[in-house]
Amino acid sequence: MKTSGAIHIIEDKSAWDIIREIASRPEQEEPFYVVDLSDLVWKHKQWKLKLPRVEPFYAVKCNDTTTVLEVLASLGTGFDCASKSEIQKVMDLGIDPSRIIYANPCKTASFIKYAAKQGVSLMTFDNEAELYKVKTLYPDAQMVLRIRYDAEAQCPLGIKFGVEPSQAPQLLKVAKELGINVVGVSFHVGSGCHDFTAYGEAIKAARWVFDYAATMGFDFDLLDIGGGYPGHKDSSAKFSEVASIVNDALDECFPEECGVRIIAEPGRYYVASAFTLCVNVIAKRGVIKSRLDGREEEAFMYYVNDGVYGSFNCLLFDHAEVTAIPLKIGNKPTYNSSLWGPTCDGLDCILKECELPVMDVGDWVVFEDMGAYTVAAASTFNGFQKPALNFFASRVTWLNLIVSPEKSSPPVKKSCHDVAGDIHNEGTRIEAIYSPELSIVDA
Numbered sequence: 001m002k003t004s005g006a007i008h009i010i011e012d013k014s015a016w017d018i019i020r021e022i023a024s025r026p027e028q029e030e031p032f033y034v035v036d037l038s039d040l041v042w043k044h045k046q047w048k049l050k051l052p053r054v055e056p057f058y059a060v061k062c063n064d065t066t067t068v069l070e071v072l073a074s075l076g077t078g079f080d081c082a083s084k085s086e087i088q089k090v091m092d093l094g095i096d097p098s099r100i101i102y103a104n105p106c107k108t109a110s111f112i113k114y115a116a117k118q119g120v121s122l123m124t125f126d127n128e129a130e131l132y133k134v135k136t137l138y139p140d141a142q143m144v145l146r147i148r149y150d151a152e153a154q155c156p157l158g159i160k161f162g163v164e165p166s167q168a169p170q171l172l173k174v175a176k177e178l179g180i181n182v183v184g185v186s187f188h189v190g191s192g193c194h195d196f197t198a199y200g201e202a203i204k205a206a207r208w209v210f211d212y213a214a215t216m217g218f219d220f221d222l223l224d225i226g227g228g229y230p231g232h233k234d235s236s237a238k239f240s241e242v243a244s245i246v247n248d249a250l251d252e253c254f255p256e257e258c259g260v261r262i263i264a265e266p267g268r269y270y271v272a273s274a275f276t277l278c279v280n281v282i283a284k285r286g287v288i289k290s291r292l293d294g295r296e297e298e299a300f301m302y303y304v305n306d307g308v309y310g311s312f313n314c315l316l317f318d319h320a321e322v323t324a325i326p327l328k329i330g331n332k333p334t335y336n337s338s339l340w341g342p343t344c345d346g347l348d349c350i351l352k353e354c355e356l357p358v359m360d361v362g363d364w365v366v367f368e369d370m371g372a373y374t375v376a377a378a379s380t381f382n383g384f385q386k387p388a389l390n391f392f393a394s395r396v397t398w399l400n401l402i403v404s405p406e407k408s409s410p411p412v413k414k415s416c417h418d419v420a421g422d423i424h425n426e427g428t429r430i431e432a433i434y435s436p437e438l439s440i441v442d443a
Contacts (some may be wrong), residue, residue, distance in 0.1 A: 007037065007067070008392040015276045016366075018392055023278060023327060023364045031279045031306040031387040033370070037071055038397040039274040043231070044075045047266070050243035053250060055263045057101050059227055060086045062267030063275075063376050067391055069093060072270065080227075080265040084111040087120055097121070101224065103186070103265060105130060105146050105161050112137045124186050124224075126163045128174050135178045142183045144224055145171060147209060149187045149202035162187065165205045172213055184222030185209050188265070196242045199225065203249035210260075223254060227265040231272035232369045239269070268372035275371030277311055277387060278327070279304040281363045282342060289336060299336040300358065304365060307341015307348040309381035311374045315350065318373040324354055327364035332357035339365070343382040 010018070018034045047056055057078035060069070064086065069079075073093050081087045082104040090100060102115050102123035107130065115123065116138040125131060126146040134141050148162030163171060175182045185206040189198040203225065210220050225246065230238040254260045283303040288296050306312065314320040324339055337356040341348035359365070378386045 006391070007398070008390070009395050009398050010392050011395050013392075015392075018390065019276065019278050019327065019364075019366060022390060029280050029282075029305070029362070030385070031277065031304075031311075033375070033387050033389045034276050034278070035065075035067070035371075035389055035391045036274045036276075037067070037391055037393040040068065040071050040270055041075065041393075041397050043270050043273075044072075044077070046236070046239065047269070050240060051246060051264070053256065053262050054225065054246065055261070056266050056270075057099075057103075057224075057263050058270055059103075059265045059267030060090060061376060062372050063271040063374070064089060065375060065389065066093075067389075068271060068274075078263065080267075081120075084108070084114045087111075087115060087118060091118060101144070101263070101265075103144075103224070107133070109133060109137060112141075116141070122183075122222075126161055126171075128171065131171070131174055131178055131180055135180060139179070140181070142181055142222075143175065144184045144186045144222060145182055145209065146186045146188070147202075147205060149189055149198060149205055165209055168209045169212055169216075172216055172218065176216055176218075182213070182218055182220070184220045184224065184260075186224030186226060188226030189228050196238070196245050199228075199242060200245045200249040202226075203246070203253050207253040221259065222261050222263065225262065225264045227267050227269075229264075229266045229269035231266075231269040231372060233273045235273075271371035272369050273371065275369075275374065277306065277367045277370040277374070279306045279365050279367070279387075281359050281361055281365065284359065284361060297336060299338075300356070301338050301340060302356070302359060302365075303340045303342065304350070305342045305384065306387055307343055307350060307384075309341065309343050309345070309348060310378045310384060310386060311370060312341065312350050313377045313379075314370075314373045317377060320373070322350065322367050322370075324351060324356060325366045325368070326357060326359060327366055328359075330357065342384050345382075 008018070015034045015036050022028055022032060022034070044056070055078060057080045058072050059080045061082055069090065070093060073095055078099040078101065079090045079095065080101055080103045081090060082102070087100060087102065091097065097119040100120045100122070102120055105124045105126040107123070112133060121140065121142045122144065123141055124144045124146045125134070131143070134143065145168060146162050147165050147168060172182065187202045187206060189202055203223075206223055213220055229242055250262060254262065281302050282305050285301040287299050287301060289299040290296055308315055312322070315322065334355040334357050337354050338352055339350040339354065341350060375386065375389075380386065
């Protein structure tokens with residue numbers, strides 16, 4: 001994945017302003033993202049305000065862009081990793097292993113060995129075989145029992161992971177016999193959850209498992225309430241609804257004085273709205289379509305330079321729905337249209353049917369809310385490259401970040417002018433945010 005090589009510091013500009021600037025360059029024709037890092041910071045502030053007891057462990061699989069991980073690390077989040085590579089990527093940022101949960105109930109043996117070597121001790125399980133593996137490979141691990149609680153969701157997960165709460169006692173019995181240290185319970189109601197009441201019911205189910213475990217001599221002190229939190233631009237009210245349900249259930253089942261640590265695994269919540277994708281119309285075709293009433297109408301097929309093998313893999317894997325917005329907005333009549341990706345595969349269709357004004361080759365189409373499960377799974381099939389990433393942040397956000405390149409020289413204060421020109425390179429870590437002083441320190 002290419003980046004623009006810099007984090008652009010802006011004032012009084014929106015993502016759309018930056019898109020227009022980039023799209024207007026004479027040489028620009030490749031697809032590109034604009035990434036609003038200030039949006040990540042705002043999302044984190046909202047999380048801390050609305051779910052003050054819940055520690056976010058960002059789901060790396062959702063979007064593993066290095067700059068995103070750096071910003072979230074600076075905000076103090078933990079990380080939900082599901083593989084050796086994800087653990088390694090996070091730890092390469094200097095993250096302490098205590099800020100990682102290996103949240104994959106079915107792990108490769110060599111990955112467990114790697115986690116043990118790195119000191120990543122917190123990990124999930126939902127089956128007996130996993131307990132026997134851990135007993136052999138990482139007997140000091142802190143295991144978290146994943147239970148199943150399904151909800152209506154964009155991507156249901158219970159069909160693959162999680163033990164029914166009624167079957168949890170058998171797993172706890174095996175863990176007890178093996179001397180495995182089980183420290184808590186986790187659940188995941190489904191990625192992109194639509195039924196928010198499921199969080200409350202799942203928390204109640206977890207309380208039952210906590211209580212049963214206590215009768216067996218376990219002393220659980222961790223509850224992981226998983227992911228599924230909404231992250232689109234228009235989802236603030238929905239997140240407030242989720243937070244209210246979660247807070248009420250926690251107050252009832254796990255009051256603060258009980259001392260249980262609460263964590264969660266948000267992914268799309270943090271990154272969905274921060275990424276906006278802009279694609280170029282590379283070809284078009286006029287067609288005649290038959291309507292249901294038998295009449296014929298003019299329609300258009302547009303071919304753009306990103307598709308389901310690239311960013312729009314989310315249509316297949318994440319069951320996402322996208323909206324095409326022409327960059328040139330005017331009072332033009334709209335026509336029945338379809339949008340197609342650039343590859344030679346007939347499967348490469350972004351929108352089979354939509355209403356768009358007549359566009360020309362070279363025009364741009366914008367897609368908002370494209371940060372979740374897009375860049376992480378994009379490929380270069382048929383030789384088409386992934387879109388470039390253009391990062392930007394407001395001056396207020398940037399001035400509260402401390403950038404520390406890997407060097408041993410003493411801290412140097414920088415002026416706003418210097419900071420605006422800083423180049424963000426691989427290996428540069430954003431160490432802290434919300435510094436009370438409006439200055440940047442290189443350490």
